[in-house]
Amino acid sequence: MGLLFFLFLATTISDGSPAKETIPGDKVLLLGPGVDRAPGLSCLSWRLAVETNNLIDWDIVPGQCEDYVGHYMMGHQYRKDSSMVTDQAILHAQSLTLGRDGKDVWVFDIDETSLSNLPYYACHGFGAEPYDPKLKKEWELEGKAPALPETLKLYEKLLSLGIRVVFLTGKSEEMRNVTSKNLRQVGYHTWEKLILKATSYSGETAVAYKSSERGKLVKSGYRIVGNIGDQWSDISGTNPGNRTFKLPDPMYYVA
Amino acid sequence: MGLLFFLFLATTISDGSPAKETIPGDKVLLLGPGVDRAPGLSCLSWRLAVETNNLIDWDIVPGQCEDYVGHYMMGHQYRKDSSMVTDQAILHAQSLTLGRDGKDVWVFDIDETSLSNLPYYACHGFGAEPYDPKLKKEWELEGKAPALPETLKLYEKLLSLGIRVVFLTGKSEEMRNVTSKNLRQVGYHTWEKLILKATSYSGETAVAYKSSERGKLVKSGYRIVGNIGDQWSDISGTNPGNRTFKLPDPMYYVA
Known part of the structure; x- marks a missing residue:
C-alpha cells in the first residue's frame, strides 16, 4: 500500500x-x-x-x-440503504426508557417514508422530469401507494414496544380520507394522529409547518422519541425529536 | 420499464x-x-x-x-464527492451579501477537512483498526499532513470574496505551533482565528466545545456565514452557521 x-x-x-x-x-x-x-x-x-x-x-x-437514479431506486441498494436506516431506528427505540402514560410518540413522514410513490416516479423519469402537480395528485387520489417495507417493519416494532405513531405529512388536509385508507390497506392499521397540512400553512415551508405541528405535539404533553423522513425538512427545525432518521430519496427535494 | x-x-x-x-x-x-x-x-x-x-x-x-473504505479514500470518488461539496459551498459564498466590516467568517474544521490524515490512516486500516491515541499524536506532531485540495480551493475562493477564515479544531491547545506551521506549509497562509481545544473543555463533546466557541465568535460580533467539517459534530449544536457543509469521512466518528 x-x-x-x-x-x-x-x-x-x-x-x-x-x-x-x-x-x-x-x-x-x-x-x-x-x-x-x-x-x-x-x-x-x-x-x-x-x-x-x-x-x-x-x-x-x-x-x-x-x-x-432509476437503477438505484428499482434495485437492491435502495432497499439495503433503507434497511440500514430503519435497523438503526429500531436499535434506538429498543434503547429507550419509555413512560407508561402513552405519550411517547414517533413521527413518521408519509411520502417516500411510509408510502412509496415509486410506481408514479418510475413512469416520470425518477425525478428527472419537471414536477407535474396535476398528474401527481391523480396518482395520489388512486390511493394505491405501496408501503416501504423497511418503514412498515419499524412501525410494527415501535407499536410492539409501546411507542405510538404520529403521521405528519405535507399532503393537504383534503387528502385525509384517501391517505388514511391507503395507509390502512398496506398495513399501517393504527395511529395516534394523522396530521395533514391545513390550508392555513399554504405558502409555508415544510420545515416551518412540521416544526409548528411538532411544537403542538410537545405542548400537548407528547414526547417525540424518534422522527423519520426522506427529506431533511422532515427532521430539521424545532422539536425534531430525541433522534432523527433520514431515509434515502434522490428523486425530489422539499424545502 | x-x-x-x-x-x-x-x-x-x-x-x-x-x-x-x-x-x-x-x-x-x-x-x-x-x-x-x-x-x-x-x-x-x-x-x-x-x-x-x-x-x-x-x-x-x-x-x-x-x-x-480504503479503495474509496484512495480513489477518485472521495475526491469527486469532496469537490461536489466544496463547489456547493463556493456557490453559497458567492450568493452572500457581505458586510464591509470584516466580520463575515467561515468556520473550517481541520482534520479531514482542511488537513488530511490519510497518510496515517492508510497505514492503520483506514479506520478499521482501533484508535491508538499515542500513534496518532506522533503522526500529528510530525506536522506533515497534506491539504485537502478541494478545501484549499474553497479557502482561497472565500478569501478572494472577503470572507475571513476561522479554524476550529478538536486538536488540543498544545498542538498550536505544529498545527499552524502545518497549515501554512500546505497553503493556508492566513486566518482570523485558530481555535484549539483548551484543557477546560476536556471531557466535553465536540458538539458542546464547538458550539461554545462559535457562541463566543457570535458574541464578539462575527457573522458565521458558512461552516465546513467532516463530522456532524462540526456542524451541529448552536450557532452552526448560516449554512453548513459536510465533507465525506467514513474512517472515524467524533461525537
Missing part, C-alpha cells in the same frame, strides 16, 4: 489535478435551481450531496442521472 | 423478502459500539448511513469494509 499511497498523494492530494480534470469546477458550479444537466457530473457524488444535505433547493434530477 | 417495474414491486416492495435475504436484520442490528463485524452488511449502505448521520457513536470501521 505504501508506494501506491505516495503515488496517489503525488497525483491527487498535492495538486488536486485529476479531480479537476474529471469534474470541471465551473460545470458543477452551474448545477443549481433550474439547471438540469451538468457535463462531467458524477451521479454518485450528486446523490451523496443530496442525501447529506449539501445540495439543497434543487428542482429536478440532472438529466444524465436519470438512469442512475 | 412497465413490466420490469411490476416484477420489482411483486418481489421487493410488496413483501420485502430479497432485502431481508441480503441483509438479515438481526445481524445488522448487532452493529453498534464495539461491534466490528456484521455478516451480510452492505458497505455501501454502511457508508451512506455514516455520512447521513443515521449511524452514530460507532467505534471503528467494520472489518469487512476496510478494503471498501
Whole structure:
C-alpha cells in the first residue's frame, strides 16, 4: 500500500489535478435551481450531496442521472440503504426508557417514508422530469401507494414496544380520507394522529409547518422519541425529536 | 420499464423478502459500539448511513469494509464527492451579501477537512483498526499532513470574496505551533482565528466545545456565514452557521 499511497498523494492530494480534470469546477458550479444537466457530473457524488444535505433547493434530477437514479431506486441498494436506516431506528427505540402514560410518540413522514410513490416516479423519469402537480395528485387520489417495507417493519416494532405513531405529512388536509385508507390497506392499521397540512400553512415551508405541528405535539404533553423522513425538512427545525432518521430519496427535494 | 417495474414491486416492495435475504436484520442490528463485524452488511449502505448521520457513536470501521473504505479514500470518488461539496459551498459564498466590516467568517474544521490524515490512516486500516491515541499524536506532531485540495480551493475562493477564515479544531491547545506551521506549509497562509481545544473543555463533546466557541465568535460580533467539517459534530449544536457543509469521512466518528 505504501508506494501506491505516495503515488496517489503525488497525483491527487498535492495538486488536486485529476479531480479537476474529471469534474470541471465551473460545470458543477452551474448545477443549481433550474439547471438540469451538468457535463462531467458524477451521479454518485450528486446523490451523496443530496442525501447529506449539501445540495439543497434543487428542482429536478440532472438529466444524465436519470438512469442512475432509476437503477438505484428499482434495485437492491435502495432497499439495503433503507434497511440500514430503519435497523438503526429500531436499535434506538429498543434503547429507550419509555413512560407508561402513552405519550411517547414517533413521527413518521408519509411520502417516500411510509408510502412509496415509486410506481408514479418510475413512469416520470425518477425525478428527472419537471414536477407535474396535476398528474401527481391523480396518482395520489388512486390511493394505491405501496408501503416501504423497511418503514412498515419499524412501525410494527415501535407499536410492539409501546411507542405510538404520529403521521405528519405535507399532503393537504383534503387528502385525509384517501391517505388514511391507503395507509390502512398496506398495513399501517393504527395511529395516534394523522396530521395533514391545513390550508392555513399554504405558502409555508415544510420545515416551518412540521416544526409548528411538532411544537403542538410537545405542548400537548407528547414526547417525540424518534422522527423519520426522506427529506431533511422532515427532521430539521424545532422539536425534531430525541433522534432523527433520514431515509434515502434522490428523486425530489422539499424545502 | 412497465413490466420490469411490476416484477420489482411483486418481489421487493410488496413483501420485502430479497432485502431481508441480503441483509438479515438481526445481524445488522448487532452493529453498534464495539461491534466490528456484521455478516451480510452492505458497505455501501454502511457508508451512506455514516455520512447521513443515521449511524452514530460507532467505534471503528467494520472489518469487512476496510478494503471498501480504503479503495474509496484512495480513489477518485472521495475526491469527486469532496469537490461536489466544496463547489456547493463556493456557490453559497458567492450568493452572500457581505458586510464591509470584516466580520463575515467561515468556520473550517481541520482534520479531514482542511488537513488530511490519510497518510496515517492508510497505514492503520483506514479506520478499521482501533484508535491508538499515542500513534496518532506522533503522526500529528510530525506536522506533515497534506491539504485537502478541494478545501484549499474553497479557502482561497472565500478569501478572494472577503470572507475571513476561522479554524476550529478538536486538536488540543498544545498542538498550536505544529498545527499552524502545518497549515501554512500546505497553503493556508492566513486566518482570523485558530481555535484549539483548551484543557477546560476536556471531557466535553465536540458538539458542546464547538458550539461554545462559535457562541463566543457570535458574541464578539462575527457573522458565521458558512461552516465546513467532516463530522456532524462540526456542524451541529448552536450557532452552526448560516449554512453548513459536510465533507465525506467514513474512517472515524467524533461525537
